[in-house]
Amino acid sequence: MAQKQVQRVRIAIQWGFLLFSLYLGATFYRFVLHFRSGGATPFVARPDGVEAFLPISALVSLKGWIASGAVNTVHPAALMIFLAALLVSLLAKRAFCSWVCPVSTVTELFWKIGHKLFGRNFQVTPWLDWMVRPVKYLLLLFFLFSIMLMMSPERVNTFILSDYNKTADVKMLDFFLHLSGTPLTVIVTLLLLSVFFRNPFCRYLCPYGALLGLLSRLSPVKVQRSESACVSCGSCNKACPSHIDVMHKERVCSEECIGCLRCVSSCPEPEALQMRLKGGKVVSGMLVAAVVLVIMVGASVVGRATGHWHSAVEKSEYQRLITK
Ligand code: SF4
Ligand code: SF4
Secondary structure, three states, rough: OHHHHHHHHHHHHHHHHOOOOHHHHHHHHHHHHHHHHOOOOOOOOOOOOHHOOOOOHHHHHHHHHHHHHHOOOOOOOHHHHHHHHHHHHHHHHHHHHHHHHHHHHHHHHHHHHHHHHOOOOOOOOOHHHHHOHHHHHHHHHHHHHHHHHHOOHHHHHOOOOOOHHHHHHHHHHHHHHHHOOOHHHHHHHHHHHHHHEEHHHHHHHHHHHHHHHHHHHOOEEEEEEEEOOOOHHHHHHHOOOOOOHHHHOOOOOOOOOOOOHHHHOOOOOOOOOOEEEEOOOEOOOOHHHHHHHHHHHHHHHHHHHHHHOOOOOOOHHHHHHOOO
């Protein structure tokens, strides 16, 4: 597949996941509305995929799974989707961030608009970038410390079975439906910043991305440059949303590489820049797309087949929890 077409495929997959997320959100809204309206609106089945938006619950579930060997029955889909994102990062860098995550899709749209408006995106000064970039790791450390280290198996169990966790998805929906004050200001600020800078939320604040980035160091594939074929045109550096100095690297080993392949697509020399396995074998963009799709869709298929997808929370319990 021509390198340029890889970007069309990536964007199509990104937007496919974004639209699917919106569909899940709308369906989940109708599910909640049924209970809140006292049954005046029709009942729709709760879409389990909405649990993709419960990363903290997924991390607690992971701890519970490691401790007991059992997948919890409250939000099993959250754990399956979380494991899928980890697996994508282990195999194909942070491709989850650039091929799947709806937040990244929206911010990418914003910085592309900014690029059209100003003819360029801006870059945070190196010292400020260096100072702010650790924030996402500190947030990750906080979650890993308080959940993976400090929570006992009993507390994990109590949390998983709590009413709070059972309605974490409803709280998330309400959060977005009633955005105001500080959360609204933060989101609008981040979106505005995204017009000027590339992916500021992913680069500085997202603990999910930080975790995937650290795991991606173990990935067997990396963007690799051939010194002899490279003509030092700088296109790869300009294309990289993570501001990696691809042009002067032999192999891009950075945890900031989100596996978007924009550098590869922008390279005018066919042999100069490729995603490659450690042994040198080229990994095509189409293969990256296939890995991402198979793992993300496969999580749902495997979850359903093994009984780890549908929540065991009964309709009558949702009735009690949502209307209380
Ligand atoms: S190095 Fe290439 S694949 Fe990695 S983030 Fe930059 S443009 Fe994307
Ligand atoms: S885009 Fe390709 S040819 Fe140009 S500097 Fe990067 S690797 Fe070298």
